[in-house]
Amino acid sequence: MTPKMNSVGVIGLGSMGYGVATSCIAAGLETYGSDIRPEVCARLIAEGAADASTSPAAFAGRLDAVILLVVSAAQCEEALFGEDGLAPKLRPGVPVVISATIAPADSRRLGARLAGMGLPMLDAPVSGGSIKAGKGQLTVMAAGAPETFDAVAPLLDAMAEKVYRTGTQIGDGAMVKTVHQLLAGVHIAVAAEAMALAARAGIPLELMYDVVTHSAGNSWMFADRMQHVLDGDYTPRSAVDIFVKDLGLVNATGDSLSFPLPLARKAYELFAKASEQGFGKLDDSAVIMNYVGSELPGTRDN
Amino acid sequence: MTPKMNSVGVIGLGSMGYGVATSCIAAGLETYGSDIRPEVCARLIAEGAADASTSPAAFAGRLDAVILLVVSAAQCEEALFGEDGLAPKLRPGVPVVISATIAPADSRRLGARLAGMGLPMLDAPVSGGSIKAGKGQLTVMAAGAPETFDAVAPLLDAMAEKVYRTGTQIGDGAMVKTVHQLLAGVHIAVAAEAMALAARAGIPLELMYDVVTHSAGNSWMFADRMQHVLDGDYTPRSAVDIFVKDLGLVNATGDSLSFPLPLARKAYELFAKASEQGFGKLDDSAVIMNYVGSELPGTRDN
Structure with a gap:
């Protein structure tokens, strides 16, 4: 048996990663953080992190586990194997948890390289x-060896x-998430399609929602x-x-399976198309822009 | 004030209409039924209907209200205005409740003719x-004059x-249902798409469902x-x-609004496409046939 995990490094302190880091602090873990934004690192230290830095090199040797909550497979690669990459600096056998939403094929490639x-x-x-994430109430859909789960x-x-334990094969967690994102993305888009049709037909949107x-x-996303x-x-x-990226991963996964x-x-x-029209940074519900032209519903007096 | 409604004729005794008719009987209403299948009429009489017949002519003059639960606008036309049509036989002012799923334009046309x-x-x-329907627990999304609701x-x-009172304008109830069916139909199809992808990728379907x-x-339909x-x-x-028909109505409604x-x-x-391949009479979840070829998941040993 490996000794009990006591410290963790959270790589990527965006809305998800920051929440996971504070949950780890709240649970009494010796928590380290890393993000490209120094001010976010400083904030995490103020919240009780053992350390946080734009480079995890300083504390890499003290980590019992690492979790990556960056945005893409490319960012995972860079964080682990880039110029200032973490992987070569970890003690042998330290488990690496990849929680970014990436394609199953990318997950398998990262797993092989780490192995x-x-x-x-x-x-x-x-x-x-x-x-x-901030309440420690996420749903995890994970694949890996039973001893890695234990560690x-x-x-x-x-x-x-x-x-959820989706299996022992690296890539199966990413596949379950891919299928989930397929549903989530289509549900948001069709919710927008339906509400935009109701608006065009003169149905009060509050009534339609009710x-x-x-x-x-109904759907959770609607x-x-x-x-x-x-x-x-x-x-x-x-x-x-985010859904341009995630549905892109869904399509790439479909392609890989023909x-x-x-x-x-x-x-x-x-x-x-919504992104191309300049709405990429808005809430994903702004996909409704495809249907309502340049005017967002709710911004009118209705 | 019109006298209190005491009797009702239920036209169309399919799975929905039959349930509504038995709910009316259970509520103590003098209930009449009509369906093209004599054996269904006989069954409703055995359950306590005042009368039921392939032709509603015999009891048309005794009805305080009529509800149509047939499948299409064409069947509504036939039942009301066809050779043996009910409309000319009703007493003046008897309200006609159209609960079939039809296009808003059809609803408006029927409303004008009845008026x-x-x-x-x-x-x-x-x-x-x-x-x-059989428990009297349906959701109704209805448009009409307040006095018709009262009647x-x-x-x-x-x-x-x-x-739900969707407004006073005939057609608005049908429009709300149309928007609802858009969501329902897409949710079933994307549920099938997601589960079929999971199956192809080797993810256990029970796990994916969980x-x-x-x-x-999640969605209600999933x-x-x-x-x-x-x-x-x-x-x-x-x-x-049913969804070939209902999504056809959705598309026609979209077309009418450009x-x-x-x-x-x-x-x-x-x-x-599922219907064309011979699966039209199966449960609508058989839309998954588009993805899994000729073999239905669940019918295999998995």
Whole structure:
């Protein structure tokens, strides 16, 4: 048995990573953080982190586990194997938890490279958003060796309400997340399509929302995101560009399996078009821009 | 004030209409039924109907209200204005409740024709399925004059748990239902797309179902219909062909407003293709046939 995990390094302190880091602090773990933004590192130290820095080199040797919550596979590569990469500086056998949303093929490639350096990987995408991240209530869908799950149990306990074990094969966690994002993305886009049609037909949107959220036409995303449309508030909780990326991963995964994904591909086009029109940094509910022209519903007097 | 409604004729005794009729009987209304199938009429009489017949002519003069639960606008036309049509036989001022899922334009046309005969209409589509119909727990989304709502209050009380007043303009109830069916249809099709991708990628479907139904990727339809896929049970609760019709109405409504509905149109293609391949009478979850070839998941040993 490896000694009990006591310290953790959180790489990437965006809305998800920062929440996971504070959850780890709250759970009593010796928590280290790294982010390209020095001010975010300083903030985490003020919240009780053992250390935080733009470069994790200083504390790499003290880590019992690492979790990556960066945005893309390229950022995972850079953080682990880049010029100032973390992987060569870790003690042998330290588990690396990849919680970024990346394609299954990228997950397998990272896993093979880490294995070659004697570092076990947990392929562990998360779902739940930044609020749940900060409360230690994420859902984790993870694949890896049983002993890797055991080794990072204190981290998973600190960050997650529910941990699904999707298998032992690296890439299966990413695949489950990919399928999940397919649903999430199409649900947001079709919610926008439906609400925009209702608006065009003169149906009051509050009424339409009330009917849908109390009937068989509801989805988790409809209830969540169309409230933003009703409020006319497109402050990004999660941005259009995130779904350009995630549905891009879905399509690439479909391509790699020669599998048809007509609805996912159509939804991808809608998010990509919204981004191209300049709405990429807005809340993902702004995909409704594809339907309503230049005027966002809710910003009018209705 | 018109005298209190005491009797009702239910036209169309399919899974929805039969349930509404038995709910009316249970609520103590003098209930009449009509259906093209004599054996269904006989069954309703055995359950306590005042009368039921393939032709409603015999009891038309005794009705205080009529509700149509047939399948299409064409069937509504035939039942009301056809050779043996009910409309000319009703007493003046008897309200006609149209609960079939039809296009807003059809609803407006029927309303105008009934108004010309002195018969007020309630444009009152329903949602909830046959089980809720039989328990008097449907959701009704209805448009019409306030006095028409009042006149049919005993019927609405008998059949519905929740009545949304979508406005006074005939066609607005049908429009709200149209938007609802857009969501419902796309949600079923994308649920199938996601589960088929998971199956192809070797993710156990029970695990995938568990993750999705406990996360932000869930929809009411995913939870309901993908259970049929897990069970490998394509007994029609609601058939593929119903969504060929309903998404056809959605598209026609989009066309009438020159409004783009890319996801609804794509989902329509999927249901239409499943129907063309011979799966039209199966449960609508069999839209998954578009993805899995000739072999239905759940019918294999998995």
